[in-house]
Amino acid sequence: MTKKKMVISQEVIVAIVLVALYLIFRLISSDFGKYTTFLSMMDISYYYVLMAIGVAFPLITGGVDLSIGTGMICYALAGGYLIRAYHCPTGLAILISVLFGVLIGLANGVLISVMGLPPFLATLCTCMITRGLGSVVTGSFAVPWPTAKQENGWFHSIFKITLENKTKLPLGLIWIILLMLIMQFVLAHTRFGRYTIAIGSNKEAAILSGINVKLYHVLVYVVSGLFAGLAAIAYAAVIKTVQPGTGAGMELDAIGGAIVGGVSASGGYGTIYGTVIGAYVIIFLKQGLPYIGFNANMQQIITGFVLIGAVTIDIIKRKVIK
Amino acid sequence: MGEVILQMKLIDKSFPGVHALDHVDFSLKRGEVHALMGENGAGKSTLMKVLTGIYTKDSGSIIFEGKEVEFHNTHHAQEAGIVIVHQELNMIGDLTVAQNIFIGREFKKGFMIDDRKMIEESKKLFNELHIDIDPRARMSDLTVGKQQMCEIAKAISHKAKVIIFDEPSAALTEKEIEDLFAIIRDLRKQNLGIIYISHRMDEIKVITDRVTVMRDGSYVGTLITNDCTKEDIINMMVGRVIYEEPKTHSMVPKDAPVVLKVEHLNAGKMVQDVSFELRKGEILGFSGLMGAGRTETARALFGADPKQGGSIYINGEKVTINSPEDAVRHGIGYLSEDRKRFGIVVQKTITENSTLAALENYMAGLFINKSAEKDVTVRYIRELDTKTPGPEQLVVNLSGGNQQKVVIAKWLVRNCDILIFDEPTRGIDVGAKNEIYKLMNRLASEGKSIIMISSEMTEILRMSDRIIVMCEGRKTGEIAIEEATQEAIMDKATRDIK
Numbered sequence: 001m002t003k004k005k006m007v008i009s010q011e012v013i014v015a016i017v018l019v020a021l022y023l024i025f026r027l028i029s030s031d032f033g034k035y036t037t038f039l040s041m042m043d044i045s046y047y048y049v050l051m052a053i054g055v056a057f058p059l060i061t062g063g064v065d066l067s068i069g070t071g072m073i074c075y076a077l078a079g080g081y082l083i084r085a086y087h088c089p090t091g092l093a094i095l096i097s098v099l100f101g102v103l104i105g106l107a108n109g110v111l112i113s114v115m116g117l118p119p120f121l122a123t124l125c126t127c128m129i130t131r132g133l134g135s136v137v138t139g140s141f142a143v144p145w146p147t148a149k150q151e152n153g154w155f156h157s158i159f160k161i162t163l164e165n166k167t168k169l170p171l172g173l174i175w176i177i178l179l180m181l182i183m184q185f186v187l188a189h190t191r192f193g194r195y196t197i198a199i200g201s202n203k204e205a206a207i208l209s210g211i212n213v214k215l216y217h218v219l220v221y222v223v224s225g226l227f228a229g230l231a232a233i234a235y236a237a238v239i240k241t242v243q244p245g246t247g248a249g250m251e252l253d254a255i256g257g258a259i260v261g262g263v264s265a266s267g268g269y270g271t272i273y274g275t276v277i278g279a280y281v282i283i284f285l286k287q288g289l290p291y292i293g294f295n296a297n298m299q300q301i302i303t304g305f306v307l308i309g310a311v312t313i314d315i316i317k318r319k320v321i322k
Numbered sequence: 323m324g325e326v327i328l329q330m331k332l333i334d335k336s337f338p339g340v341h342a343l344d345h346v347d348f349s350l351k352r353g354e355v356h357a358l359m360g361e362n363g364a365g366k367s368t369l370m371k372v373l374t375g376i377y378t379k380d381s382g383s384i385i386f387e388g389k390e391v392e393f394h395n396t397h398h399a400q401e402a403g404i405v406i407v408h409q410e411l412n413m414i415g416d417l418t419v420a421q422n423i424f425i426g427r428e429f430k431k432g433f434m435i436d437d438r439k440m441i442e443e444s445k446k447l448f449n450e451l452h453i454d455i456d457p458r459a460r461m462s463d464l465t466v467g468k469q470q471m472c473e474i475a476k477a478i479s480h481k482a483k484v485i486i487f488d489e490p491s492a493a494l495t496e497k498e499i500e501d502l503f504a505i506i507r508d509l510r511k512q513n514l515g516i517i518y519i520s521h522r523m524d525e526i527k528v529i530t531d532r533v534t535v536m537r538d539g540s541y542v543g544t545l546i547t548n549d550c551t552k553e554d555i556i557n558m559m560v561g562r563v564i565y566e567e568p569k570t571h572s573m574v575p576k577d578a579p580v581v582l583k584v585e586h587l588n589a590g591k592m593v594q595d596v597s598f599e600l601r602k603g604e605i606l607g608f609s610g611l612m613g614a615g616r617t618e619t620a621r622a623l624f625g626a627d628p629k630q631g632g633s634i635y636i637n638g639e640k641v642t643i644n645s646p647e648d649a650v651r652h653g654i655g656y657l658s659e660d661r662k663r664f665g666i667v668v669q670k671t672i673t674e675n676s677t678l679a680a681l682e683n684y685m686a687g688l689f690i691n692k693s694a695e696k697d698v699t700v701r702y703i704r705e706l707d708t709k710t711p712g713p714e715q716l717v718v719n720l721s722g723g724n725q726q727k728v729v730i731a732k733w734l735v736r737n738c739d740i741l742i743f744d745e746p747t748r749g750i751d752v753g754a755k756n757e758i759y760k761l762m763n764r765l766a767s768e769g770k771s772i773i774m775i776s777s778e779m780t781e782i783l784r785m786s787d788r789i790i791v792m793c794e795g796r797k798t799g800e801i802a803i804e805e806a807t808q809e810a811i812m813d814k815a816t817r818d819i820k
Contacts, residue, residue: 189434194417198425201416208376208412210397210426268416 054227105225723754
């Protein structure tokens, strides 16, 4: 080994920031500490965190996926519409929603890896397409998924269950942690993960090493699409009625979360647990700031500054290593 | 030496504007080290890229172990047993040494990559090669020389039958080169075919059995190393081209004023306490191994990278240079080694490129004064003898030498008196190379001051009035051209490396 690096990893810093934010909000606002607040914050968090986990992979390759926000809404609309209009079983609708995400991810991958479009442009196009597509499919009408009380609304209990004593448990958190561990494992210990890092670090070298870079580069976007599909289900479970034309901008919160969590904006480095912690920082800011008297606009501004801070740390880190 | 293992026949390859390979023949036997020589741009690397499937040949045939083959990518070539150690390092900085060595063919345990086994195998490999590197180290933390050793270890671990070394010694110290030669001799004993590309004549004499020479994309001939002299090889490489006479003494008048003085320049690890002076009309050569910090020094001086300290004086006056804009304002022009990325805008015309750095002088109000722009471009096309149908030609359609002239024109249009040439003849063919040399000498005699960074020893000795040698970010020597020899420079270039 050369010299031991004394730099504390960004993941640790962000975890501390997360805890600090929670304590500050609790200290200032008594409402923030309530269990119901916690429950609703968890509800909102699932789809953001799922999107963030997925988009971490394109980010680590030095790319980006802007289609996950409007994509998620589009997949949720499609699934909900199948249930409403064709009485499709909920399980099948969920499967189709997720597959829809995979398909759009595949399209992104092919555009970027095979046809050579810049990731920003390719996913901006699919972002617009999915936004329009959702409206076209549903005839511009809002689509409600079955509620928890309806018998085909069982999927709500994936994310939240009510015990006999009426206490509600945020079951979704367990799935999030599980998926985080799985995807972290995939990133650190499988070929797919290693090549994701390799593409982001030095694509030319990866090609010359005989890696099928085209294939793996496509897969990276498929994973991003898959998680946008999963996010669609989490979204449908929380937001009772899915509105066509929404979703734009949500991808930015997810991307911001990943970057805050230490994923390098220039590619080559990142962790999934960092991504999840970073996404929660963004959600805490989003949900918590109103409790201490900041309105939505202020909250956007503050989130912007937090992002600048995170990216600056990344740049300084790279310079120190150099 | 055994039977022929590899034969390339009448290989032809063209790129837009360049006939890179003109019906080239090459053959390699088992258990031989075969040197492939030629000046920059002679086509050596292109031939090897055709062999390993990075480029597709236009015509010709490759016969490997008695069968005609055509590789479509490096992976195919690797599987067949042909491996290349690239000149430019192809390592993934964010992964560890072991992860790099086994990339693309990781050991697996179920779904999982078996990192532990990869580390063990890397250790074994390094032990065999007597290299001391920790397989768990991050690649970007290693020195350039160590990275090169990893690349070699990676190539050997492929169970190759043919290994191509593309200028492996460019980044190595003498000790490391000795280690490399020991490895190569060992591989020769195991009956592998080895292709060795290098510019260094001494190495060729020491390590190789045969030499094939290329020039201007054509095959010139093959010699048995022991039966020929250095001069024979050089004559074949240079051919009809008559070079500028090497300098034997400085062309700078004794009383020439110092135009640029750099004191205690510091910028990151690669530039540590560098001081030097540049006189009017002087060509100051910067020599050193790859990664010695020469380009970094130039970039810091030019304001392209941040400095941590140091002062810069131009014509005796202290100046602040924090950005390329500052540098250009003080009359410094930088000609990057990577023209396509930093020097020119290839999809634009010669005119647009020529006035790019001085556009404010060619404005009429809000608009660009097209006729003034054209006049100055035509003037420099004539003065520099740029070969082009006209000023509206797109730069992408020019040859390397003429592209370089466009970059020179850009800085002359800007009235720069100090020009930094970073590898001025990289990727330029032999004939055009001499023209660039002549041009540089002429610019110097007209009072321009030139800093020339070059990795080619012959170029340094041919062009410089004075030579500064760097090693691992420090200036380790300053040699007057009268006393300069290849040995003296190499000695200083490897001084600091343990």
